Amino acid sequence: MPLTSNRIRERLHTAAADASAVATLHRSGVIDLTRPDRVLWTARSNRRYGPQATLIMKAAKEFPDAPALVDERGVLTYRELDKQSNALANALLARGLRPGSVIGVLARDHRGLVLTISAAGRAGLRLAMMNTGFARPQFAEVAVREKVRAVLHDEEFTDLLSALPADLPRLLTWTDSAPTVSLGTPTIDGLIASAGTELPAPPERPGGFIILTSGTTGLPKGAPRTSLSPVTSAMFVDRIPFPRRGTVLIASPIFHSTGFATWTIAAALANQVVTMRRFDAETTLATLAAHRAEMLVAVPTMLNRILALGTEVLARYDLSALRVIAVAGSAVSPELSERIQDAFGEVLYNLYGSTEVAICSVAQPAELRLAPGTVGRPPVTAQVALFDDNDRRIERPLVKGRIFARTAAPFEGYTDGRTKQIIDGYMSTGDMGHFDRHGLLHVDGRDDDMIVSGGENVYPLEVENLLAALPGVHDAAVVGVPDGDFGKRLRAVIVAAPGSSLDAHAVKDHVRAHLARYKVPRDVIFLDELPRNATGKVVRRTLEKLDLA
Known part of the structure; x- marks a missing residue:
């Protein structure tokens, strides 16, 4: 089929973006163009x-004795992480798992999770x-849907596996009480100690991984990635x-997109990554100070x-x-x-993207x-466009539209066969937004x-953003609920600050003074804490079902 002028322009744009991405990777230190052999x-x-297995191998070749990971058990160097990853990969293959099989990992942030991620790549296993934060029925349903053939999990999640077949292999990634390991379930420490540390033979194709969507409105969907373009990393290091070879503290869960991606980039740059199994606000400050950390990865809450x-x-x-x-x-x-920048200085970088499109925009301080x-501007290789309800592109500032993106990390479709809407090569993020007069994107x-x-x-x-600025509000969420007269009405759920005397009338008056009358919440409910999932997102369906009585 002959190339049209639009396709020629698109290919030229892609080639230019890829060249710019390579330059960005060199400038950031992810690759060294003066060493083509290493590239x-x-x-x-x-x-x-x-990429996850490769970047640890790369750091182990170049900086074997550099600290790679810090958790409650101490420090692992890149050499140790590399050797133990090989051993775990060999042990998994020896237990009958074959390249291409899906294994699930249910673990908090620690060496067991990182070793599992790296070992799965070396063995050619697809990692879910x-x-x-799963409940037992959710976990079981996802495990069946993804055709999981073995589960590697922390001891604390043992009960979640009770809904799975008894003969499904289980391995422990972390034990809280080593002398009483759960009913003889093998540990990855034992597997690593018993296996050879040579690199397994390469699989026919990379196993890839499956990252689940947040599932705040229903069962999480699986978004697979079999391979990633080498320039994908440039989307992160371009604007961040x-x-x-410094220190990065990742407080966000590594099982989700942000923590997973930032850990990968941190490893590519031979950083020491500090992990935390559970978040605590003051412990995070103490850990940042103790390690002289230069970067913190977190969620807003x-x-x-x-x-x-x-x-x-x-x-x-x-x-x-x-x-x-x-x-x-x-x-x-x-x-x-x-408030963040007033407290910590001009250090805040706000990332926007999704499990499906990866990162598509970053706001700098x-x-x-x-x-x-x-949420700023698109990084190198990424593009963002707005479309109206008739799929026509919106070019003017301050006009709301549906946000679509195209990036160097193409979406392969959900594991249940569904996909996202695509217009002219741009994929829907599922959000509404607008560009301001400075060309900055707002969600x-x-x-x-x-x-x-x-x-x-x-x-x-x-309305949420307005309430967040109201004195006496510590946290707030706003959802729509059915209404017999209006079809839908707004419900505001508030967590009051300690000592606050805020009441429902004050909340409604504040909204009425700043926004149109139809945006004033009909319901105002006060809770001690908002229901959030492990990635910090509000579980809105819980708020929609609250019993007002």
Whole structure:
């Protein structure tokens, strides 16, 4: 088929973007173009074993004695991480698992999870990253749907596996009480100790991995990635100054997109990655200070809890080494954006993307000062477009539309066979948004969160952001619920700050003073805490079902 002028332009644009991405990778230190032998080796290994295994191998070749991972059990160097990954891969293959088989991992952030990720790539196994917030029925349904052939899990999640067939192999990635290991279930430590440390023969094709969507409105969908373009890493390092051979504290769960991607980039730059099995606000500050960490990866609710400690507690810890706070997973309100930078300086980077499109926009500190809450601009190789309800592209600023993106990490379709809408090569993110007059992207809410109340379109996120700035509000969420008169009405769920005397009338008056009347919540409910999943996102279906009585 002859090439049209549009296709020629598209190919030229892609070639230029790829060249720019390679330059970005060199500038950031992910690759070294002055050592083409290393670049070729990395590319060849990536095609065989996938990026997560390859980047640990690369760091082990170049900086074998550099610290790779810190958890509650101590420090692993890149050499140790590499050798133990090989041993675990060999042990998994020896237990009858074959390249291409799916294994599930249900683990918090620690060496057991990282070793499983790396070993799966070396063995050619497809890894399903399970959510630590699963209930038993959810976990069982996802495991069946993804055709999981073995589960590697932390001891604390043993009960979740009771709904699975008894003969499904189980391996422990972490034990809280070594002398009483659960009924003789093998541990990965035992497997590693019993296996050879040579690199397994390369599989016919990389196993890849499956990252699950958040599942805040239903059963999480599986988004597989069999392979990734070598330039995918450029989307992260283009607008975020990752440290090189420094220290990165990842508080976000690694089983989800943000933690997984930032851990991968941190390893590519031979950083020491500090992990935490459970988040605690003051412990995070103490850990940042103790390790002189240059980068923190977190979700907004974590930062909100850190700021809630107050200035006196924050002042106890020396965070002068901190250069980057990378935040993603849910919306950062303008009010939270300002408070973070007031407390920690111009270090905030707001990432926007999804499990399906990876990262498609990043706001840098100066942009967040100019337009608090913005998600910024697309990084190299990424493009963002807005489309109206008739699939026509929106070019004007300040006009809301559906957000679509095209990136270097193409979506392969969900594991249940469904996919996302695509227009002119751009994939739907599922969000509504607009560009401001500076060309910065703003997310206005999920397209399926919009409600029609009395004939008016309302986006709950707009009301949420307003309530977040109301004195006396510690946390807030707004959802739409059925209404006999108006079709839908807004429900505001508030977590009051300690000592606050805020009541429902004050909440409604505040919204009425700033927004149109139809955006005032009819219901205002006060809770001690909002229901959130392991990635910090509000579980909205729980709020929609609250019993007002």
